[in-house]
Amino acid sequence: MLQGQVAIVTGASRGIGLAIAHKLAEQGMKLVLIGSSSDIHRVGEQLKDVKTFQADVSNEQQMNEVVEATIATFGRIDLLVNNAGIGVFKPVEETTVEEWKRLFEVNVQGVFIGTKAVLPHMKKQRSGTIITISSDVGRYTIVNGSAYTATKYAVQGFSGSVAQEVRSYGIRVGTINPGMVDTYFANSTQGLPEKAEWLKAEDVAEAVVYMASAPKHMLVDEIVLHPLIQTYPVI
Ligand code: NJP
Numbered sequence: 001m002l003q004g005q006v007a008i009v010t011g012a013s014r015g016i017g018l019a020i021a022h023k024l025a026e027q028g029m030k031l032v033l034i035g036s037s038s039d040i041h042r043v044g045e046q047l048k049d050v051k052t053f054q055a056d057v058s059n060e061q062q063m064n065e066v067v068e069a070t071i072a073t074f075g076r077i078d079l080l081v082n083n084a085g086i087g088v089f090k091p092v093e094e095t096t097v098e099e100w101k102r103l104f105e106v107n108v109q110g111v112f113i114g115t116k117a118v119l120p121h122m123k124k125q126r127s128g129t130i131i132t133i134s135s136d137v138g139r140y141t142i143v144n145g146s147a148y149t150a151t152k153y154a155v156q157g158f159s160g161s162v163a164q165e166v167r168s169y170g171i172r173v174g175t176i177n178p179g180m181v182d183t184y185f186a187n188s189t190q191g192l193p194e195k196a197e198w199l200k201a202e203d204v205a206e207a208v209v210y211m212a213s214a215p216k217h218m219l220v221d222e223i224v225l226h227p228l229i230q231t232y233p234v235i
Contacts, residue, residue, distance in 0.1 A: 181198055203225055
C-alpha cells in the first residue's frame with residue numbers, strides 16, 4: 001500500500017529515524033531523509049530511491065528548501081515523519097534557559113515548521129499523513145524531565161489541533177508515543193542500565209508503517225508503546 005509513495009523522515013541518521021527509513025524503504029517508499037550533521041549522507045548510500053539533506057528542523061528556510069526539492073524530485077509528499085528530537089534530563093534548577101530554548105526549537109518548533117511546509121502540498125493532493133514521534137512523557141511525567149516533558153506535551157497539543165484542522169482535506173495527523181527506546185539518545189542523556197527491557201527502534205518503525213498504511217477512511221491519531229517491564233517510574 002505504501003509502495004511508490006513519498007516520505008520525508010527527519011532525524012534519520014541513527015536511532016528511531018534510521019529504523020523508520022529502513023522500514024519505509026522495505027515497503028517500497030521513495031525517501032527524503034534529513035539530519036543536522038553530514039552523517040545523514042552515509043544513510044543515503046545504504047538505500048535506494050533516497051535523497052538526503054543536511055538541514056536543521058528548527059530552520060524554516062532550510063526545511064522549506066528540502067520540501068521544495070522533494071516536490072521537484074518526486075512530485076508529491078505522502079508522509080512526513082517528524083522524528084528529530086533532543087533531550088536534556090536534569091533537575092529544573094540546573095536547566096539553563098539556553099537548554100530550554102534549544103529543546104523547544106528542535107522538538108516543538110521543528111515539528112511546527114515541518115508540518116507547515118508539507119501541508120500546502122498535501123492539501124493540493126487531498127491526502128497525506130503526518131506522524132510526530134512524541135513520547136510517553138507527552139502524556140505522563142518523569143523526574144528530571146521537566147523541559148523535555150514540556151516539549152512533548154506541546155507537540156501532543158499541536159498535533160491534536162492540526163489533526164482537527166486538516167482532516168476534511170483527507171490528511172491524517174497523529175503521534176507515536178514510545179517509552180524508553182534503546183538508542184544513542186537514551187544512552188547519551190540518561191544512562192540507565194536496564195536497556196534489555198527497553199523498546200527497540202524497529203518497534204517504533206512498525207508503528208509508523210501501521211499508522212501510515214491504515215485505510216484512508218481511518219485516522220489513527222495516537223499509538224502508545226510501553227516496554228512490558230517498566231524499569232523507570234512514569235507518573
Ligand atoms: O534519538 P537519536 P532517538 N535537525 O539521538 C537528528 C523520541 N523518543 O532516535 O542531526 C535535524 O538516536 C540526529 O542527527 P544529527 C525523541 O524525543 C526517544 O532515540 O546528525 N535533525 C539523529 O539522526 C526523538 O524525537 C526515546 O545529530 C536533528 C536524530 O535526530 C525521537 O524519538 C523515547 C536535529 C536523533 O537520534 C528520536 O529519538 C521517547 C535537528 N535540529 C521518545 N537534532 C528514546 N530513545 O528512549 C537532532 O519516548 N537531529
